[in-house]
Amino acid sequence: MIPTILLTSLLIFWAMDLTGGDPVQTILPENATVEQQEALRESMGLNRPFFIRYFDYMLGIVTGDMGTSYVTKLDVFDTFMHRLPMTLALGGTALLISVIISIPLGIWTALNQNTWKDTLGMVLALFGVSMPNFWLGLMLMLLFSLQLHWLPSGGSGGIQYLVLPAMTVGLGLAALITRTTRSAMLDVIRQDYITTAKAKGASHHRVIYTHALRNAMIPIVTAVGMQFSLVMTGSALAETVFSWPGIGLLIVNSISKRDTPMVTGSIILCCILMALINLLTDIIYAYCDPRIKAQYSSKG
Amino acid sequence: MENKMENSHEITSAELKQAKGRSLAQETWRRMLKNKGAVIGMIFMILLIIVALLAEFIYNYDTDIVAQSASSSFSAPSAAHIFGTDQFGRDIFARVLYGARYSLLIGCGSVAFGLLVGLLLGSLAGFYGGFIDNLVMRANDILYAIPNILIAVVIVSLLGTTPLSLLLALSISAASSFARIARAAVMQIRGQEYIESAYAMGLPTWKVILRHIIPNCLSPIIVQVTLAIGSNIIAASSLSFLGVGVAPPMPEWGAMLSDSRQYIRSAPWMCIFPGLAIVVTVLALNLMGDGLRDALDPKLKK
Amino acid sequence: MSDNILEIKDLVVHYETDDGCVNAVNGLSFSIGRKKTLGLVGETGAGKTTTALSILNLVPDPPGKIKSGSILLDGRDVLQMTDKELEEMRGNDVAMIFQDPMTALNPVMTVGDQIAESIELHQHVSSKEAFEKAKEMLKMVGIAESRAYDYPHQFSGGMRQRVVIAIALTCKPKLLLSDEPTTALDVTIQAQVLELMKELIRSQQMSMLLITHDLGVVAETCDDVAVMYAGKIVEIGTADEVFNHTLHPYTEGLFNSLPNLRERGEELIPIKGLMPDPMNLPEGCAFAPRCPYATEACEKTQPELTLMGGTHCVACLAYRDAQFSLRRNHNG
Numbered sequence: 034m035i036p037t038i039l040l041t042s043l044l045i046f047w048a049m050d051l052t053g054g055d056p057v058q059t060i061l062p063e064n065a066t067v068e069q070q071e072a073l074r075e076s077m078g079l080n081r082p083f084f085i086r087y088f089d090y091m092l093g094i095v096t097g098d099m100g101t102s103y104v105t106k107l108d109v110f111d112t113f114m115h116r117l118p119m120t121l122a123l124g125g126t127a128l129l130i131s132v133i134i135s136i137p138l139g140i141w142t143a144l145n146q147n148t149w150k151d152t153l154g155m156v157l158a159l160f161g162v163s164m165p166n167f168w169l170g171l172m173l174m175l176l177f178s179l180q181l182h183w184l185p186s187g188g189s190g191g192i193q194y195l196v197l198p199a200m201t202v203g204l205g206l207a208a209l210i211t212r213t214t215r216s217a218m219l220d221v222i223r224q225d226y227i228t229t230a231k232a233k234g235a236s237h238h239r240v241i242y243t244h245a246l247r248n249a250m251i252p253i254v255t256a257v258g259m260q261f262s263l264v265m266t267g268s269a270l271a272e273t274v275f276s277w278p279g280i281g282l283l284i285v286n287s288i289s290k291r292d293t294p295m296v297t298g299s300i301i302l303c304c305i306l307m308a309l310i311n312l313l314t315d316i317i318y319a320y321c322d323p324r325i326k327a328q329y330s331s332k333g
Numbered sequence: 334m335e336n337k338m339e340n341s342h343e344i345t346s347a348e349l350k351q352a353k354g355r356s357l358a359q360e361t362w363r364r365m366l367k368n369k370g371a372v373i374g375m376i377f378m379i380l381l382i383i384v385a386l387l388a389e390f391i392y393n394y395d396t397d398i399v400a401q402s403a404s405s406s407f408s409a410p411s412a413a414h415i416f417g418t419d420q421f422g423r424d425i426f427a428r429v430l431y432g433a434r435y436s437l438l439i440g441c442g443s444v445a446f447g448l449l450v451g452l453l454l455g456s457l458a459g460f461y462g463g464f465i466d467n468l469v470m471r472a473n474d475i476l477y478a479i480p481n482i483l484i485a486v487v488i489v490s491l492l493g494t495t496p497l498s499l500l501l502a503l504s505i506s507a508a509s510s511f512a513r514i515a516r517a518a519v520m521q522i523r524g525q526e527y528i529e530s531a532y533a534m535g536l537p538t539w540k541v542i543l544r545h546i547i548p549n550c551l552s553p554i555i556v557q558v559t560l561a562i563g564s565n566i567i568a569a570s571s572l573s574f575l576g577v578g579v580a581p582p583m584p585e586w587g588a589m590l591s592d593s594r595q596y597i598r599s600a601p602w603m604c605i606f607p608g609l610a611i612v613v614t615v616l617a618l619n620l621m622g623d624g625l626r627d628a629l630d631p632k633l634k635k
Numbered sequence: 636m637s638d639n640i641l642e643i644k645d646l647v648v649h650y651e652t653d654d655g656c657v658n659a660v661n662g663l664s665f666s667i668g669r670k671k672t673l674g675l676v677g678e679t680g681a682g683k684t685t686t687a688l689s690i691l692n693l694v695p696d697p698p699g700k701i702k703s704g705s706i707l708l709d710g711r712d713v714l715q716m717t718d719k720e721l722e723e724m725r726g727n728d729v730a731m732i733f734q735d736p737m738t739a740l741n742p743v744m745t746v747g748d749q750i751a752e753s754i755e756l757h758q759h760v761s762s763k764e765a766f767e768k769a770k771e772m773l774k775m776v777g778i779a780e781s782r783a784y785d786y787p788h789q790f791s792g793g794m795r796q797r798v799v800i801a802i803a804l805t806c807k808p809k810l811l812l813s814d815e816p817t818t819a820l821d822v823t824i825q826a827q828v829l830e831l832m833k834e835l836i837r838s839q840q841m842s843m844l845l846i847t848h849d850l851g852v853v854a855e856t857c858d859d860v861a862v863m864y865a866g867k868i869v870e871i872g873t874a875d876e877v878f879n880h881t882l883h884p885y886t887e888g889l890f891n892s893l894p895n896l897r898e899r900g901e902e903l904i905p906i907k908g909l910m911p912d913p914m915n916l917p918e919g920c921a922f923a924p925r926c927p928y929a930t931e932a933c934e935k936t937q938p939e940l941t942l943m944g945g946t947h948c949v950a951c952l953a954y955r956d957a958q959f960s961l962r963r964n965h966n967g
Contacts, residue, residue: 037474044475048487147697159623163616165567167574168590168608175601225738231693232733233753233802234725237718247743262480269482270571274594285575288486296490300483307480323743323786 038308039091042301046087049297094301100294104287109298113280117306119189120279123198123268130203131210136253138207139214140241146219154211161208166267170201170274187276198271205267206260213256217249224248251322258314262307364628371624377617385433392427407600417602419593425603428584429610435496435585436614440566442500444558447507452554454508455515460523469512476509481568482575489577496585499578503565514557518550552629559622563615570611586611639707640810640842641667641690646704648685648694648866655914659685661866663704664940667810667859672836672843674857674874676850676889680910682866683846684734687812690844691725692716709809727757730803731812735819736795740787746798747773747783753805772801776831793824797831804835811836811843817852829856850889854878859946862886865911865921868940872947880964882949884926887963920952928953928961 074080078089093099099109142154177197178186184197221227222245230244269281276282280299287295319325365371401421410417416425458469476484485502492498570587572578579585581592586607593603648660660682667673675683688694690706692713706713708729716724733739741749750769755762770780776797787795796816803811816832817825833856836843845857853860854874861871862883870883881887888906895901908925911917917924923933930952938950953959 041475041479045487048491051491159619163619164612165570167571171597171604175597179598225733225735226741229733229739232691232725232731234722234727234756236722244741265480266482273575289576304479324788
C-alpha cells in the first residue's frame with residue numbers, strides 16, 4: 034500500500050507542478066519587481082530540484098504541513114481535516130441508507146426471480162445506476178425543497194441538511210448494491226450446500242440468512258469495496274449541488290479558483306484516505322471469508 | 334432388428350448436425366433478441382447515433398445552438414420549443430439533440446481507446462506473467478487508488494477543458510478496467526486443459542492466443558464495453574457539471590446542467606431535460622449490456 | 636405399523652423449462668422395508684436424484700413439479716405435509732447424503748457448527764451441548780474431535796464426505812438417502828467410506844436407499860435392488876434375484892457391459908443407442924428402441940411391473956410369453 038501511495042502522490046505532485054502556475058505571482062502585488070519575485074522564489078525554495086521539493090512536500094504530510102492556500106491563506110492540511118468529517122458523515126449516512134434499502138431488496142428480488150416483484154426491483158435498480166447522481170440531486174431538490182418545502186435546499190447546520198445529499202448518494206449506491214446482492218444471492222441459492230441445509234430441516238428463514246446471505250456477503254463486500262471511489266465521487270457531486278461543506282466541494286471550489294496547493298494537497302490526502310478505506314474493505318472481506326482469514330493468519 | 338438400430342443411429346447424428354449449425358455469435362444474437370429490454374436499448378442507441386450524425390445537418394451550430402435571443406428566453410416547454418428555452422433563448426431540444434454528439438463521441442471514444450490499450454496490456458500481463466505482469470498491475474493499482482474524477486481533474490488541468498482532454502482522462506480509467514478484465518480472463522484460460530491440448534497438438538503460441546484464448550475472453554469484455562460507455566457518459570457529464578470537462582456554450586449535457594442550476598427555481602425544465610437525456614441514453618446502454626451478459630452466459634439464471 | 640419405512644406409489648415428476656417439459660419420473664413405484672437397504676441403479680438422467688429429492692419434497696420448484704403420486708414415509712404422505720412438518724421430518728426421520736462432497740458443505744461455517752446445526756434443529760439442547768455432540772459424531776466417522784473448529788476447505792474430499800455422513804446420521808434418522816456417495820471419491824477412499832456407511836447403518840438399524848450406477852457397490856451393500864430406466868422402475872427384487880436370475884433386457888445389457896476380468900482382451904459390449912430424451916419419450920416401452928428382444932407390441936404399449944415369483948418384479952411385455960427368458964439365463 035505504501036509504495037502505491039508514494040508513486041501516486043509523486044505523479045500528482047508532478048502533474049500539478051506542471052500546471053500549477055506561479056505562486057509568486059499570486060502572493061506579491063502586481064507591481065512587484067523581478068528581483069522581489071526572484072527573492073521570494075528563492076526563499077520559498079521554488080528553485081530547488083524537483084525531487085527535493087517533492088521529498089520536502091511528502092515530509093510535510095507527516096508533520097501536517099502541506100502548504101497554504103493561495104485563496105484563503107489558511108493551512109491546507111488543517112482545512113482538509115476540518116472539512117473531512119462532513120464528507121465522512123455524508124458518505125457514512127449514504128452507505129447506511131443504501132445498505133438498508135438494497136440488501137433486503139436484493140434478497141427479495143432473488144427469491145422471487147422472474148416474477149413481477151423481480152422485474153419491479155430490477156427496473157428500479159436499473160434506473161438508479163443509469164442516473165447521474167448530480168441530476169438525481171437536482172430532481173430531489175426540485176421536489177422536496179422547492180415544491181414541497183419539506184427540506185432545505187442547501188447548506189449545513191442540522192440533520193435536515195444532511196437528508197437530501199445523503200439520499201442523492203445513497204440511492205445511486207443502493208441501486209448498485211441491489212443488483213450485486215441479487216446476483217450474489219442467485220448464485221448462492223443454487224449451491225449444493227443450500228440443499229444440504231434444507232435437507233437438515235432448516236427453516237426457510239434460516240437457509241436464507243444463516244446460510245445464503247453469509248456466503249453472498251463475500252462478493253457483495255468485494256463489489257461495494259471496488260465501487261467505493263464512486264461513493265467519494267458521488268459525495269463530491271452531492272456536496273456541489275447542495276453546498277454541503279465537505280472535501281468534495283473544497284476540491285471543486287479550489288479548482289475553479291486555481292488554488293494549486295489546496296488542489297494538490299486535497300487530492301493526495303484523498304488518495305491516502307481511499308487507500309485506508311480499501312484496507313478496511315480488505316479486512317472486512319477477510320472477516321467474511323474464512324478461507325482468506327486463514328491465509329492471513331498463516332502469514333502473520 | 335439391425336435395421337432398427339441403424340435408423341435410430343442416423344436420426345441422432347442428423348439432429349446433432351442441425352444443433353451444431355448455429356455458431357456462438359448466432360446463438361448469442363438469437364438470445365439477445367428474446368430479451369425485450371435489450372432490443373429496446375439497441376433500437377434507442379441506433380436512433381441516437383442517427384440523430385447525432387444528422388444533427389450537424391439539421392441544425393446549424395451558430396444559429397441554432399449558441400445564438401442568443403433575449404425575447405424568447407425562459408420559455409416553458411411548448412409546441413414551438415418542446416423542451417423550452419434557456420436563459421439565452423436557445424431551444425433546449427435542439428441543444429439536447431446536438432449534445433448527443435459529445436456524449437457519444439467522448440463515451441465511445443474513451444472506451445475504444447481504453448479497450449485497445451487495456452486489452453493489449455492486460456493480455457500481455459496475463460499471458461507472460463512475471464515482470465510485465467508486475468508492472469501492469471502496479472500501474473493499475475495506482476490508477477485504482479485515484480478516483481476517476483481526480484484523474485480527470487489532473488489531466489484537464491494539464492491540457493485544458495476540451496472534449497479531447499476529457500476523452501483522454503476517461504480513456505485512462507477505461508484502460509485500467511479492461512486491463513484488469515483481460516488479465517483475469519487470460520490467466521484463467523491459460524490454465525485450462527484445452528490450452529494444454531492445443532500446445533500438445535503442436536500449435537505455435539500465436540495461434541493458441543488467436544484461436545483459443547482471445548475468443549474465450551470476449552464475453553466479459555463485450556459486456557464491459559457497453560457498460561463502460563454508459564458509465565463514461567455519466568462521468569463525462571459529471572465532470573462537465575463540476576466545470577472540469579466540456580465548458581459552455583458547447584451543449585454537452587453535463588455542462589448544460591451546470592449552467593442551468595442557478596435557474597432551477599424559475600425555469601426547472603432547464604434542469605430536467607438534459608439530465609433526462611443522460612438517463613435514457615445510459616439506460617439503453619445498460620439494457621444492452623445486461624442483455625449481452627445474459628445472452629453470452631451459457632448458464633442463464635433461469 | 637407397516638413393514639415398510641418407505642412406500643412410493645406412481646410418482647410423477649416433471650421439470651417445466653422454457654425449452655420444454657422434462658419428464659424426469661414417470662410413474663415410479665417401490666418400497667423399502669425397515670432396516671433394509673435398497674440399491675437404485677440406473678444411468679445418468681434416469682431420474683434417480685429426482686426421486687431422492689422427492690422423498691424429502693425438495694425438488695426445486697420452479698422448474699420442478701411433483702405432478703402426482705404418493706410417498707409414504709412411515710405411513711405419512713410426504714407430499715401432503717405442511718412446511719413445518721417437512722422441516723421436522725428432514726434431517727430427523729430421513730436424511731440425505733449428496734453426491735459431491737466438495738460442494739455439499741457451507742464454506743463459511745465450521746464443520747462442528749454444521750453438524751451441531753442438525754442437532755439444534757431437532758433436539759432441545761443448548762448450543763454448547765450440541766457442539767459437544769457434534770464432536771462425538773466426528774469421532775464416530777473417524778475424524779479427530781479437535782477438527783470440529785476447522786472449515787470445510789481444510790479437509791480432503793473423503794473427509795468431507797465423512798462430515799456429510801456425520802451430519803446425516805446425527806439425529807439417528809430411520810431412512811438414509813445416499814445419492815452416489817462415493818462416485819466423486821478416489822477408489823481407495825470409496826471402499827473406506829462404504830465400509831463406514833455399512834457399519835453405521837447396521838449399528839443404528841437404519842434403512843437406506845443407495846443410488847448408484849455402480850453394480851459392484853450394489854452387490855456389496857444392498858439387500859434389494861431396483862433398476863431404473865427413463866423415470867420408471869423396470870426391474871426390482873432382492874439382490875440375489877436380480878443378479879442371478881435377471882429378468883429385464885436392460886438389466887441384462889448392464890451386466891453384459893461390465894468388463895469381465897476372466898475374459899480380458901475381449902471387446903466390451905455396450906448397450907446400443909442412447910437413453911431417450913426425457914422431453915420426448917416414446918409412446919410404448921422406453922427401452923424398446925434399444926432392446927434386442929423388442930417386438931411391435933413393445934413400441935405401442937407401456938409395460939407394467941408384474942410379479943414373477945418371490946419378490947421379483949419386472950416391467951417387460953416379453954414375459955407375456957411364459958416360455959421367454961433372457962439369453963444370459965440360458966447360459967447360466
